[in-house]
Amino acid sequence: MHIMEGFLPATWCIIWWIIALPFLIYGIIELKRILNQNREYLPLLGATGAFIFILSALKLPSVTGSCSHPTGTGLSTICFGPFITSVIALIVLLFQSLFLAHGGLSVLGANILSMGIVGPLAGYAIYRFLKNTALSMYITVFAACVVADLFTYLMTSIELALAYPAEIGGIAGSFTLFFGIFAITQVPLAIVEGVVLTLVFKYIVQLKPDILVSLGVFPKEKIESARSEF
Amino acid sequence: MYFELLENIAQNNGMRDISPYTKLLLGLGCILIVITSPGYIVPLFIAITLSVCILGIGKIPVRLYLTLLSIPLGFAIASVIVIVLVTGGGMTVFSLQVTNWLSLSVTVESLNEGFFVFCRIFGGMCALFFISLTTPMTDLFSVMKRCYIPMVLIDLAMLIYRFIFIFMEKAELIYRAQVMRLGYSTYREAIHTSGDLAGALFLASWNAGEDLIKAMDCRCYSGQFALLSKETPLQIRSVLLICIFLGFCCTLEVITADYTIIPVSI
Numbered sequence: 001m002h003i004m005e006g007f008l009p010a011t012w013c014i015i016w017w018i019i020a021l022p023f024l025i026y027g028i029i030e031l032k033r034i035l036n037q038n039r040e041y042l043p044l045l046g047a048t049g050a051f052i053f054i055l056s057a058l059k060l061p062s063v064t065g066s067c068s069h070p071t072g073t074g075l076s077t078i079c080f081g082p083f084i085t086s087v088i089a090l091i092v093l094l095f096q097s098l099f100l101a102h103g104g105l106s107v108l109g110a111n112i113l114s115m116g117i118v119g120p121l122a123g124y125a126i127y128r129f130l131k132n133t134a135l136s137m138y139i140t141v142f143a144a145c146v147v148a149d150l151f152t153y154l155m156t157s158i159e160l161a162l163a164y165p166a167e168i169g170g171i172a173g174s175f176t177l178f179f180g181i182f183a184i185t186q187v188p189l190a191i192v193e194g195v196v197l198t199l200v201f202k203y204i205v206q207l208k209p210d211i212l213v214s215l216g217v218f219p220k221e222k223i224e225s226a227r228s229e230f
Numbered sequence: 231m232y233f234e235l236l237e238n239i240a241q242n243n244g245m246r247d248i249s250p251y252t253k254l255l256l257g258l259g260c261i262l263i264v265i266t267s268p269g270y271i272v273p274l275f276i277a278i279t280l281s282v283c284i285l286g287i288g289k290i291p292v293r294l295y296l297t298l299l300s301i302p303l304g305f306a307i308a309s310v311i312v313i314v315l316v317t318g319g320g321m322t323v324f325s326l327q328v329t330n331w332l333s334l335s336v337t338v339e340s341l342n343e344g345f346f347v348f349c350r351i352f353g354g355m356c357a358l359f360f361i362s363l364t365t366p367m368t369d370l371f372s373v374m375k376r377c378y379i380p381m382v383l384i385d386l387a388m389l390i391y392r393f394i395f396i397f398m399e400k401a402e403l404i405y406r407a408q409v410m411r412l413g414y415s416t417y418r419e420a421i422h423t424s425g426d427l428a429g430a431l432f433l434a435s436w437n438a439g440e441d442l443i444k445a446m447d448c449r450c451y452s453g454q455f456a457l458l459s460k461e462t463p464l465q466i467r468s469v470l471l472i473c474i475f476l477g478f479c480c481t482l483e484v485i486t487a488d489y490t491i492i493p494v495s496i
Contacts, residue, residue, distance in 0.1 A: 004302060006273070006354025007309065007347065010265045032382050043439035045386060050393035051432055054401075067305060091387045095394070098362045098370075099236050101302050104354055105258070105361075106265045166316045167335065174316050181312075196428045203429040208436075 002056075002067065002096065002111050003159065005104025012163050017109030020086070023117050027087035034080070041080075044211060048076035049088045051200075055193070056092070056115070057100060068185035070193035071152050073120050074145030075200060078127050079215055082120040089116025114155035123148025137218055137226055141201045142194040149190035153182045236298075240366040244289035249462040250369040252469055256280075257361035259476045263483065264353040270346045271486040272479055273353030279475075280356040288364050298359065306351040314344035342490040367391060393439055400434045401427070 008016075034041055055072030076085045093111050097103040103111050127144040157179040166173035204212060209223050240246075245253060260280060264273045284290050315334040325335035374384050404427055408414065413423035443451070 004306060004309070004351050004354070005261070005358050006264055006350040006352070007306075008265075013265060028380050028383055031386070032380075035382065039443075042389065043436055043443055046389040046393040046439050047432060047436040049386070049390035050397045050435060053390070053394050054397055087383065087386070088390070091383070091390050094387070095367075095391065097358060098367065101298065101355060101358055101362065104261075104358055106261050106354065164313050164317055167337075167340075177312075177316060196425060199425050199429045200432045203433050207433060 002093070002103035002115075003107045003156065005097070005101075005107060007104075008107050008110060008159070008163050010106075012159070013106045013109060016107075016113050016159065020109045020112045020117060023083060023086045024090055024112070027083035027085075030081070030083045031087055034084070038214065040211065041215070044079065045076075045084075045088065048079065049092055052076065052088060053092045053095060055196075057096060057102065068153075068182065068189060070189055070196075071115055071119060071149050072193065072197065073115060073152070074123050074141070074148040074194070075197050077120040077123045077148060078141060078144055078201075079212075079217055082117070082124045085120040086112060086116035089120075110159050114152050114159060118155040119148040119150075119152030122151035131218065137205075137222055138198050138202065142198045145197040146190045146194040149193050150186065153186050154179065157182060236362055237367060239290060239294075239363055243364050244287055245364040246366075247462055248364075248468065249464050250365050250373050251464055252472065253361065253365050254373065255469065256472045256475075257357050257365075259472070260357040260360070260479070261354055263476065263479045264350055264357060267350065267353075267483050268487040269483070269489045270349040270491065271489055272483045273349040275482065276479060277349070277353040277356040280360045284356075284360055284363055290363055295359075295363075299355065302355050303352065306348055306355075310344045310348045310351075313347055314340045316340075317343055338492055342492055345491045389439075392442065393435060396435045396438045396442075397431065400438065401431055404430055404434070 031045075052072040055070045058069050073085055073089065076088055080088075090108075090112055093103050093108055093115065094105075097105055097108065123144040126147045127140060130140040130143060133140075157175055160178045161171050161175035164174055165171045166177065169176075205223060205226055209227060212218060212223055213220050260276050264276055267273055281295070285292055285295060314336055317340045321338045323336045323338065323341070371384060371388060374387075375381075408423050408427060412419075413426075414420045
């Protein structure tokens with residue numbers, strides 16, 4: 001999904017940066033707050049960040065000025081909320097553009113918006129909606145991860161379509177084309193990603209449930225009952 | 231792996247001892263000029279000059295540089311083809327009606343646009359590689375600190391940076407162990423094993439990270455990494471030279487704004 005350096009014209013680069021900035025600033029404030037509260041979260045923050053880095057580096061070529069890959073943002077959205085996730089995405093995307101020439105510096109704003117803001121916000125909405133229902137915890141995690149991944153690609157398609165509208169059909173025409181191409185590779189990838197992240201979540205429930213309880217990810221009773229199944 | 235390689239190169243390149251500010255001025259300045267350029271000549275010019283810099287002064291092996299460049303440029307060509315087909319204007323060279331809402335056509339203007347976008351990606355990529363191949367991450371951290379980026383952000387960035395390497399190490403270990411126990415012998419088995427790998431990897435690096443932070447706490451870690459950076463003084467001569475180069479690019483940008491690869495007025 002990373003848009004390449006130089007792919008977007010300067011005006012769009014600036015617009016996406018301006019939209020992304022308030023989220024990042026709020027994210028940094030939020031990050032300061034939870035770290036002052038409890039330093040124990042630091043290793044989990046680092047691990048989710050590195051996990052996002054690795055997962056979103058597994059790229060497949062896609063013919064839309066971009067590529068297909070898992071995003072991995074679902075897990076940190078559930079644990080830390082969408083705003084801190086956007087800060088993690090900022091760091092991860094910066095590293096990826098510098099280490100792997102994957103993404104770029106001028107298009108960082110656009111990439112943060114799709115992978116760090118829109119995707120996580122959508123995933124978070126699903127998670128909040130399903131959190132207190134009778135549905136299994138794992139299905140909630142799975143759904144949030146899949147939705148976060150798909151919305152990331154939806155946003156990327158919008159960004160690409162706005163910069164390069166089709167001659168006939170305009171923005172809507174090129175959006176359908178870009179999203180259509182993405183959907184071929186992305187729907188299966190999103191499902192695989194959902195399964196993998198749910199599995200990781202299951203490991204966390206099994207081995208370190210305390211941190212999930214203290215972050216208020218799921219009610220204590222739910223985690224306890226899930227643990228008793230093992 | 232790939233990015234470990236880039237870091238290693240950056241730590242040992244020929245421009246290691248030049249101040250990171252000088253290198254960032256050139257790299258970021260070029261990116262800015264490339265994305266604001268209205269014509270294809272300046273991005274192409276910047277791509278070529280920066281490549282000469284990377285190969286000549288940075289002493290990066292030519293073959294390695296070409297391999298690195300070929301990956302993003304391959305992606306770029308694929309994306310440019312889509313732009314050529316989707317956008318339009320000017321004389322039509324080739325047209326194909328796929329469905330009633332989508333028609334693919336190649337026109338003079340879309341070819342020009344496609345070539346222009348390709349040059350912009352090429353120029354941007356060279357500028358990005360210039361930064362990543364000559365400036366190690368550790369130098370960038372100290373630059374960030376000097377630029378008043380919030381400490382909590384730099385701290386988390388350094389932590390994630392360290393975690394990525396822990397991750398790679400653990401991944402290799404676990405993967406080898408799985409292969410030795412025939413974890414990838416059949417397709418079904420492989421899916422199951424890679425799921426296990428992901429889960430185990432996450433927890434293993436989480437634990438390693440906890441140990442890391444405990445170890446740092448013992449050494450009075452207060453939520454702020456002490457950064458030891460070699461202070462290399464800014465050289466006025468090279469800064470001036472870069473300013474002249476960037477100024478030249480800007481002028482060239484104005485002069486060559488209307489140049490297109492295929493003349494529009496036929």
